Amino acid sequence: MTEIVYVLINEAMPGLIKIGRTNGDLAIRIRTLYSTGVPLPFELFYACEVADGGFVERNLHEAFGDHRVSKGREFFRLAAERARAAMLLAAIKEVKLGDEIFETTEVKAEVEAAKRRSRFKLSMIGIKPGTELQLFKDPTIICTTVDEGNQVNYHGDITSLSDAALQAHTALGDEWPSASGPWAWGYKGKRLDELRREIEDQAD
Numbered sequence: 019m020t021e022i023v024y025v026l027i028n029e030a031m032p033g034l035i036k037i038g039r040t041n042g043d044l045a046i047r048i049r050t051l052y053s054t055g056v057p058l059p060f061e062l063f064y065a066c067e068v069a070d071g072g073f074v075e076r077n078l079h080e081a082f083g084d085h086r087v088s089k090g091r092e093f094f095r096l097a098a099e100r101a102r103a104a105m106l107l108a109a110i111k112e113v114k115l116g117d118e119i120f121e122t123t124e125v126k127a128e129v130e131a132a133k134r135r136s137r138f139k140l141s142m143i144g145i146k147p148g149t150e151l152q153l154f155k156d157p158t159i160i161c162t163t164v165d166e167g168n169q170v171n172y173h174g175d176i177t178s179l180s181d182a183a184l185q186a187h188t189a190l191g192d193e194w195p196s197a198s199g200p201w202a203w204g205y206k207g208k209r210l211d212e213l214r215r216e217i218e219d220q221a222d
Contacts, residue, residue, distance in 0.1 A: 021071025022113055023078070025101045026051070026060040033215050034087065035098045036060065037078050039071040045115055064102040066109035074108045097201040097211065138179070138200045141166035143213040145205060153186050154204040161186075161203065168199060179203055179210075 022044055026036040040047045044065055052059040068074045079086070081104060085096040094101070140163055145151075147166065153159035161170040161182050172182035179199025187197055200211040 020067040020069060020110060022065050023068055023071055023074050023105060023108075024065035024113075025063040025098050025105070027063045027098055028060050029058050031093075032218075033095055033211070034093050035063065035096055035101060036092050037075065037082070037094060037101055038092050039075040041071065044113060048115075062115050063098040064105065065113040065115075066105055067111050067113060068105075068108045069110065074105070078104060095215075097198065097209075099198060099201055137168070138210070138214065139167050140210075143205075143210060143217060145210075149205070151203040151205055151210070153183070154202060154209055155187065156190060157204070159186050159190075170203075 021039055021041045023037070023039045024044060024047075026038070026048065028034070028036070036051075038047075044062070048060050048062060078101065079092070082094050082096055082101065085094045087093040087095055140146075140149075145163055145166070147163050149163045150160050151163065151170065153161075161172040161179075163170050164176055168179045169176055170179055170182050172185060177185075179202075180197055181199075183197040183199045183202030187202065198211070200214060201209055203210050205213065
């Protein structure tokens with residue numbers, strides 16, 4: 019019987035992902051994780067069916083062990099795209115869920131409010147308009163910032179960091195449904211997401 023391995027993200031835990039598995043209903047599993055100890059619900063980033071969930075989960079945890087936040091916990095300080103790339107090696111088929119994992123409007127409003135609060139802005143890391151950013155996978159691919167929010171000029175089009183990242187990775191042959199702009203783009207050899215975490219760590 020196939021099992022499901024998954025990557026979850028949480029707006030209350032920026033920079034962290036949860037890598038786990040289930041042989042039951044994935045939506046129910048995500049709902050049960052929203053306990054009194056978790057300020058906001060988890061959201062599905064990627065999930066897939068695999069032949070041996072235990073084997074895949076153990077190897078994912080081992081491969082990313084140096085990014086593990088705490089021994090014995092399934093949380094990693096890691097870009098979700100990296101975990102998805104590793105999972106694709108064992109995936110039988112992708113598992114998708116609709117937007118209605120949580121049915122109450124109160125929970126949905128909490129998630130949307132958290133997204134607005136934690137949304138990445140170039141001003142967070144001191145990047146000014148007119149700055150060239152490099153695609154981390156291929157630094158010859160560039161975009162230019164046009165404001166201190168998240169808008170860039172990519173091939174003459176004004177778009178968001180994430181949309182530009184998706185276009186760039188699609189052109190490189192990556193079949194991704196979405197991309198994280200702060201993870202995909204870099205500045206002076208570091209991912210924007212990494213620069214943000216360094217600043218937040220200094221502030222703690």
